[in-house]
Amino acid sequence: MTTAVLHESVFRTADLPAGDRFEAWTERMGRTHAPMQLASDRAADYRGEQRLVGLGDVTIWPAAFDHLVFRRTPKLVRQSDPEVYHLSLLRRGEGAANWGRQQVAYRIDDIHTNSSSRSWEVCTGPDPVALIGVEIPRALVPLPAHRAERVVGGRISGREGVGALLAQFLVQLVSDTAPYQPLDAPRLGTVVADLVTAVFAHSLDADRELPPETRARTLTLRIKSFIRRHLHDHELTPARIAAAHHISRSYLYRLFQAEGTTVASYIRDQRLKNACRDLADPALRTLPIHAIGARWGYPRAAEFTRAFRTAHGVPPSEFREVASAADRAQTPPGRGLSAK
Incomplete structure (x- = not known):
């Protein structure tokens, strides 16, 4: 279809x-x-x-x-x-x-x-x-x-x-x-x-x-842009976001409610989306999983694993293994090998 x-x-x-x-x-x-x-x-x-x-x-x-x-x-x-x-x-x-x-x-x-x-x-x-x-x-x-x-x-x-x-x-x-x-x-x-x-x-x-x-609507877009630039900061809180934009936390919450979501949900979804991308990236295959979690605002490995499993149903390690297998299946024979 x-x-x-x-x-x-x-x-x-x-x-x-x-x-x-x-x-x-x-x-x-x-x-x-x-x-x-x-x-x-x-x-x-x-x-x-x-x-x-x-x-x-x-x-x-x-x-x-x-x-x-x-x-x-x-x-x-x-x-x-x-x-x-x-x-x-x-x-x-x-x-x-x-x-x-x-x-x-x-x-x-x-x-x-x-x-x-x-x-x-x-x-x-x-x-x-x-x-x-x-x-x-x-x-x-x-x-x-x-x-x-x-x-x-x-x-x-x-x-x-x-x-x-x-x-x-x-x-x-x-x-x-x-x-x-x-x-x-x-x-x-x-x-x-x-x-x-x-x-x-x-x-x-x-x-x-x-x-x-x-x-x-324009303020909401500005706030979302701010959030995406600061996803690495594990102290990215609604209070800090509201203060950076000179608004109250209650008004911040209302802006996101108008979009059918919450501030916390948006931060979590953006962090996990970026983590998924890094876990599936062959160029980052040797980067430890806990390091990927830390770069997207999860300094504690257990917290990252718990949030990832809740969102995707599998731990990040399994997600990476599946993505790696799919990438290998699509890799033409001999790619990356030196010609003899």
Whole structure:
């Protein structure tokens, strides 16, 4: 039985004759964001690949492509305006945007923002670039339009703060969409909309203007990120987590109750998920089991074994043996042996 997954489409210029590739890429970009004029010094044999992931009203599109100049002119804006904000998280390469009086350069892990309602020019560097694009209707960013527009054209760091939360979520989502079903799409779209809104508000120093539900969901994502970074600390407690985020423990508990879980359950599940990964990793086969437990917040071996057995029905030693046997069964004969 086939399990339904998120709706995705993939476009590759390599699937077309060389002479048709650039025109097809121009058409694809126009449908993805808004009509644009495109130019490239690689147009004769253009290389580009894009995945399109639909999340309700929000669209995510990881892409990699050759040098490109995007131009959205005033005439194109008048002809067609889907009224969306666009964000690009740069993953490889470099780029720059020209907004007339304003020019901004972007480097890896920067987030570029623009609007389909404004004219602009964006140019990538000479080498191929990779990015994760986001298309989000302006109506889903509940900030005064005249204020939100002030963010457009700026450079937002995807390495720290709320920008890092958005970047991490996008990277994690596009790396593997298999766990998600079509019914998850609107929920995931809401998470993206909340994070984009929070990024805009933070850039405007307008966090207090966020709707309460957006603040709560964004705070929960920040707390989860904090927890994942501190799983190794066996003293990671609700009190410490609440203090680090300047909230009460009761409010912390309510945030997780709204997600159908508890703080303790989330910490335990994340620790054991990472422990499972390490136990199944052939490269860590010689690392003692108690050391794996300790690196994920279980300094006492007995405590680690008890928690692991409760969650998985077997002790970590048996889990590792089964994983090792499965890996050996999939290893082609002679792999890793020197040729004679």
